[in-house]
Amino acid sequence: MPGVRLKKQMRVLGIETSCDETGIALYDSDQGLLGHKLHSQVDLHAVYGGVVPELASRDHVRKTLPLIASLLAETGLSKSDIDGVAYTAGPGLVGALLVGAAIGRTLAWAWQVPAVGVHHMEGHLLAPMLEADSPEFPFVALLVSGGHTQLVEVKGIGQYRLLGESLDDAAGEAFDKTAKMMGLPYPGGPELAALALKGDPKRFHFPRPMTDRPGLDFSFSGLKTFALNTTQREIAENDSAETVLQTKADIARAFEEAVVDTLVIKCRRAVRECGAGTLVLAGGVSANRHLREKMQSAMKKEGARVYYPRTEFCTDNGAMIAYAGWQRLRAGATEPMGFSAKARWPMDSLSGI
Amino acid sequence: MKILAIETATEACSAALLIDGAISLRYQVQPRMHSQLILPMMEELLNEAGIGLSALDAIAFGRGPGAFTGVRIAVGVAQGAAFAADLPVVPVSTLAALAQRGYREFGFRQLLPAYDARMQEVYWGGYVVDGQGLVRSVFDEEVSTPESVTLPDGLNWQGVGAGWDSYRSVLEARLGNAFSGCEPGLFCSAEDVALLGAALFNEGESVAAEQALPVYLRDKVAAKPKQVNQ
Numbered sequence: 257m258p259g260v261r262l263k264k265q266m267r268v269l270g271i272e273t274s275c276d277e278t279g280i281a282l283y284d285s286d287q288g289l290l291g292h293k294l295h296s297q298v299d300l301h302a303v304y305g306g307v308v309p310e311l312a313s314r315d316h317v318r319k320t321l322p323l324i325a326s327l328l329a330e331t332g333l334s335k336s337d338i339d340g341v342a343y344t345a346g347p348g349l350v351g352a353l354l355v356g357a358a359i360g361r362t363l364a365w366a367w368q369v370p371a372v373g374v375h376h377m378e379g380h381l382l383a384p385m386l387e388a389d390s391p392e393f394p395f396v397a398l399l400v401s402g403g404h405t406q407l408v409e410v411k412g413i414g415q416y417r418l419l420g421e422s423l424d425d426a427a428g429e430a431f432d433k434t435a436k437m438m439g440l441p442y443p444g445g446p447e448l449a450a451l452a453l454k455g456d457p458k459r460f461h462f463p464r465p466m467t468d469r470p471g472l473d474f475s476f477s478g479l480k481t482f483a484l485n486t487t488q489r490e491i492a493e494n495d496s497a498e499t500v501l502q503t504k505a506d507i508a509r510a511f512e513e514a515v516v517d518t519l520v521i522k523c524r525r526a527v528r529e530c531g532a533g534t535l536v537l538a539g540g541v542s543a544n545r546h547l548r549e550k551m552q553s554a555m556k557k558e559g560a561r562v563y564y565p566r567t568e569f570c571t572d573n574g575a576m577i578a579y580a581g582w583q584r585l586r587a588g589a590t591e592p593m594g595f596s597a598k599a600r601w602p603m604d605s606l607s608g609i
Numbered sequence: 610m611k612i613l614a615i616e617t618a619t620e621a622c623s624a625a626l627l628i629d630g631a632i633s634l635r636y637q638v639q640p641r642m643h644s645q646l647i648l649p650m651m652e653e654l655l656n657e658a659g660i661g662l663s664a665l666d667a668i669a670f671g672r673g674p675g676a677f678t679g680v681r682i683a684v685g686v687a688q689g690a691a692f693a694a695d696l697p698v699v700p701v702s703t704l705a706a707l708a709q710r711g712y713r714e715f716g717f718r719q720l721l722p723a724y725d726a727r728m729q730e731v732y733w734g735g736y737v738v739d740g741q742g743l744v745r746s747v748f749d750e751e752v753s754t755p756e757s758v759t760l761p762d763g764l765n766w767q768g769v770g771a772g773w774d775s776y777r778s779v780l781e782a783r784l785g786n787a788f789s790g791c792e793p794g795l796f797c798s799a800e801d802v803a804l805l806g807a808a809l810f811n812e813g814e815s816v817a818a819e820q821a822l823p824v825y826l827r828d829k830v831a832a833k834p835k836q837v838n839q
Binding site: 303304305308310311313314317318320321322324325335350351354355357358359360361362363365366367593594595596597 | 644645646648649651652662677678681682684685686688689690692693694818819822823825830831833834
């Protein structure tokens with residue numbers, strides 16, 4: 257209808273509590289991201305060597321509201337400026353998700369604005385859209401984090417086809433577990449990548465799992481074992497501390513090269529298979545420098561462009577939830593007053609908009 | 610005074626609206642459905658009374674102890690409603706609310722509420738009814754094995770709550786002569802959260818939305834590995 261403004265300016269509050277980060281953000285349909293806040297629980301879980309779900313929930317319930325209040329203060333907005341609330345509804349830790357869902361759904365109810373439960377991986381997938389130079393549909397996305405390794409064909413928002421995924425450990429999980437085995441501090445993945453920078457890429461060669469056969473699935477648990485065996489074989493008791501450190505760096509490098517090459521090989525296949533001109537990298541591991549560099553050069557040869565979020569939006573954050581929520585809300589999505597959280601939620605079950 | 614109270618810590622999900630001494634209640638025993646039920650209950654009560662959240666003086670909520678996730682649903686909802694409408698919140702012990710219900714429905718005046726805390730333990734408290742018909746705590750609430758719960762002084766104590774279902778014989782043996790009966794089938798209700806919440810509110814016991822926090826009693830929820838990172 258000419259002359260009728262279908263969608264007014266909309267400010268969406270985003271709440272992310274699916275695992276061990278509390279993320280809060282405000283997204284404005286006209287001005288883009290207005291601000292965001294993140295509280296990481298990494299120190300809380302470090303002593304346990306992994307995320308303790310009950311402790312994660314307990315921390316979210318202490319942090320969510322203060323972060324919202326401080327974001328409002330920082331952006332100079334008042335509560336009445338918020339036109340919609342988006343919260344992560346899954347997949348993730350149910351107890352942790354329920355904290356964000358309870359607070360988010362109730363805020364929306366009390367303010368009488370619409371609410372939407374956002375799919376966490378859709379949030380990651382759309383995170384590059386927060387950048388000025390953002391990808392256009394259709395594209396192929398590699399979602400690669402501590403919890404997921406998935407290749408997805410994306411035709412539009414909610415139009416997802418799973419092309420392949422990890423049959424065992426997620427890539428980030430393999431990073432973390434290998435780091436732990438090598439005695440690096442929790443969570444380990446980023447430390448392993450940092451150590452790899454000092455490593456000699458030629459000293460060891462690790463296999464590239466499942467690249468010798470067709471298909472787009474991954475398997476990373478074997479690399480972890482390969483790293484363990486190499487460590488046991490190569491590090492002798494009477495080695496000097498310096499020698500041990502160099503050997504560990506060389507192993508870290510070989511491990512990282514193997515993960516990166518595997519991801520690159522599968523992405524090349526996926527892009528060819530879908531005839532895609534765009535590849536999106538998202539999730540915590542997409543912050544890995546080697547992965548970004550190698551993917552760029554491989555995709556250049558394929559004539560495809562690579563997009564990824566700024567580093568702080570590779571890991572869990574509220575901004576991607578606010579953005580994905582806005583996309584859903586503007587398309588008319590709403591949640592009933594009853595809220596819920598899903599531990600599992602297949603991405604291809606989402607509806608397109 | 611107008612107080613909206615919510616309670617989701619046990620098998621029952623409930624909301625109550627207290628307006629100048631009159632109470633309306635929504636109450637359902639439906640485990641694992643609390644997140645689906647609680648906001649519609651609150652909405653119905655407010656609509657029925659023809660008021661909005663902003664007309665309230667405070668939000669009262671059952672702050673635990675109880676099922677961790679259930680307690681956090683009440684906390685999250687109380688935080689959200691109170692923050693959105695700039696209202697204070699009144700945290701109310703779910704053991705006190707259970708005791709209050711024991712007085713209200715059975716006339717018990719010396720009460721020992723108990724919830725099954727799993728791991729062979731109970732959440733446990735002791736309450737007596739004061740001159741205004743409200744329960745007052747006589748010892749600190751606790752989580753303990755049924756064999757070692759704190760004993761109240763004197764005789765004629767009545768048990769209430771599902772802890773008395775799971776561990777009746779052990780608790781009876783522990784109490785000896787002090788035990789004079791129990792009602793194990795009683796759940797915590799928002800009606801009593803509202804009654805106690807109103808009294809606490811009058812005594813100045815309200816806090817800001819951000820301070821609406823759970824009381825778990827059980828704080829050791831994970832074992833630290835003996836050796837981390839070698």
